[in-house]
Amino acid sequence: MPLISPGTVQNNYDLVIAGTGFGSMFLLHGYLKRFPRARILLVEWGAYRDHAWQIENQRNSDLDAAQLYVGQRGEKPWYFTIGFGGGTNCWWGQTPRLGPNDFRLKSKYGVGEDWPLTYEELEPYYLAAENIMLVAGPDDLTQRYPRSGPYPQPPHNLSAVDKVMKAAMPDHHFSVPCARLRIPVGNRGACCDSVRCNLCPTEAKFTALNTFGPLIDLPNVHLLPNARVLAVDMAGGTAKGLRYSSEGRERVVGGDLVAVGCNAIHTPFILMRSGLKHPILGKYLHEKSVMQFEVLLQGLDNFDGGIPASGFNTLWMDGEHRREGGAALVYFLNNYNVYGLRTEWGRWRQTLPLEVMIEDLPLETNMVVDEGGDMPVVRHPSRSSYNKRGADRVVEKLPDLLAPLPVERIIRHEDIPTYAHIQGTCRMGSDPASSIVDADLLHHKVRNLLVLGTAVWPNSGTANPSLTAAALALRCAARIGG
Helix, strand or coil: CCCEEEEEEEEEEEEEEEECHHHHHHHHHHHHHHCCCEEEEECCCCCCCHHHHHHCCCCCCCCHHHHHEEEECCCCCCCCCCCCCHHHHHCCCCCCCCCCHHHHHHHHHHHCCEEEECCCHHHHHHHHHHHHHHCCCCHHHCCCCCCCCCCCCCCCCCCCCCCHHHHHHCCCECCCCCCCCCCCCECCCEEEECCCHHCCCCCCCCCCCHHHHHHHHCCEEECCCEEEEEEEEECCCEEEEEEEEEEEEEEEEEEEEEECCCCCCCHHHHHHHHCCCCCCCCCCCCCCCCEEEEEEECCCCCCCCCEEEEEEEECCCCCCHCCCCCCCCEEEEECCCCCCCCCCCCCCCCEEEEEECCCCCCCCCCCCCCCCCCCEEEECCCCCHHHHHHHHHHHHHHHHHHHHHHHHHEEEEEEECCCCCCCCCCCCCCCCCCCCCCCEEECCCCCEEEECHHCCCCCCCCCCCCCHEEEEEEEHHEEEEE
């Protein structure tokens, strides 16, 4: 693996990329398919830590996310991973797609913003990303997310609870599609359902380490770890490369094409430090809210499914209710570590943990700002009233959703403070006055600058964002120069 030091960095590359998370690595994959001899440099703030190191040290990175931004007292925290592979290390592998109407929220329901591309335009790249990750999923999910091909792996087993829900709601209850293998392939084993997904012991979960290693081994691809990107090097309205800090010195590397693929907190900060001013740059930071419930059951045992979140329900994922409040996606957990087993004799497994993701509308007041210090400052004083109305609807309607089950009692627990789904701040759109990048992830004014990852989200939807970030990067690579 050609890990390089600052002293061996070439003066200029065909493509230089800041960050090594989902957007960056899938762009690398797609770009090399088209330009296999291109000279490419990946600049990574964190270290290169392999799977063995992560298991031995029981963490994904040397760096603590809480120290890498300045939060406001009393506001929600944010979590991300800085190190080779970025979020591919810490994620849990859930890979639902955004739904067709997530891309046309404003034109369909009169709220939020539309994406500058359609589900149909992104669908081939969703399929390609799923095939690269070897996603295990149910082919009948095409009822909710139209598909042009089957999942590469069969779905994981449903729990007994999921089977009751599936029988009652066949068009809305499904095995969770996930990038954890059902059938071993190569160096990746099958999911062991250990609920240690951020440190997957069997390598069942897709990561940059276990899938894109051959790309990093290519002689024309260089990886520079322990180098923090500070800014895009600009001249005459053109991106010329990246400015970065390594070994106590600031340096510059040239690139004909420049991509910034850091998270939605650090990407806008890098653009701000590059002198790229825009009224909305850094604004509309958002993340879905996640509600938690514990459902006590009468005579029905749980926790016999195949993976930690064995089933999910799409009944509230879309519909006219989105005109008034956020959509919701309900995960049925196969994980007794959440609240523990019941204490009554013989009823230990008669309980069901739920996590419900609630759509939020991005607010201009939630933002990343540059106050002159070394780290970005994050301000997130509140979620939208749209999100709250969506959450209120979940509380009201949950007994109806769970009617097929022998429910004894529903207990609401505290919401999860952060789910590591950081979105917005460099939103995509067709109008340069109200967006930073276009549908191809190209900066509206700097046409050789790409912005990757979840920073470009115009709205949140309900789905976990990693698969969409990967699909967008593959589409971006396919359209470069087109």
